Amino acid sequence: MKVISENKREFNVEFDKNASSGTIDGNPFNWDVKKIKNNLFHVIKDNKSYNLELLKLNPEEKTVFVKINGLKYKFQLKDKFDDLLHSLGMDNLLVTKVSDLKAPMPGLVLSIDVEVGKEVKKGDALLILEAMKMENVIKSPTDGVIKSIAVKTSQAVEKNQLLLNFE
Template sequence: MLKALVNQQTFDIISDKSGTSINGTPLEWDILEVRNNIFHILFQNRSYNAEVLEADYQTKSFLLKINRNQYLVNVKDRFDILLEQLGMANAGSAKVNDLKAPMPGLIVSIQVQVGDSIKKGDSLLILEAMKMENVLKATGEGKIKNIKVNPRQNVEKNQVLIEFE
């Protein structure tokens, strides 16, 4: 079972051996992938062109363009629904206050400065461990509060490297 929130409207989607239904109504459609992320859909004797403009699989958020209209779709799978029922819906989105060394190693370079605003995925520093360079990236948005290490410094596992505001 999936729950899809499309432009503030919720849909319950169930797929099983007998087919797919949306809000209890069987879904009868034909869909063909024309090119990567571009689809042609036949539904209720009407033709639709659909394109996936953006896809964030981690947050299960998608921006779709169907004909000339854009739709923001947020999906929850059965695990997300269960966590929500248990009151743990935001368990995975806790604020990160610092970056810790995932393993012992040597700081090769630091690519941010105190006061820098960062976005999810931005490179923060390079840690050399076991003869490999590992780029440590931001897991969310924030601002650099303090850098607790210097280049060419050895660090231990779980040592705080960078603090965020």
């Protein structure tokens, strides 16, 4: 499996059957991992101690967000199937296309920060939805172009109601 860090450094990582040892870029390693509680682990590798917290795991995007000794890291995982698709020029099959954005909760649309035809990047603020007296910034789940907007400012929306479409 390939592990790609935020700075695009790529590591080839292989684990043995019980995941207590393996190789990183062909170099053998051993480690001891103890689960402290839900997403908190204590790791000893090369006589060094690490506190590791699993912050988020996104199986669809194959990303892992962790905190190691207080520092946050994001890793992208690639398996042999991903490499095969890449070698065949079929990388587009790895990307799930989002066409609709639905309300994650019932609430009131306070503002709409985009317009039809606007190009947006993943993570851009699209609108603000007030729910339970809290303002929630609804961000773009993908890169794309706004095709249509199905709601208006000051409109009440229900959970899973269509907010906008992407081209």
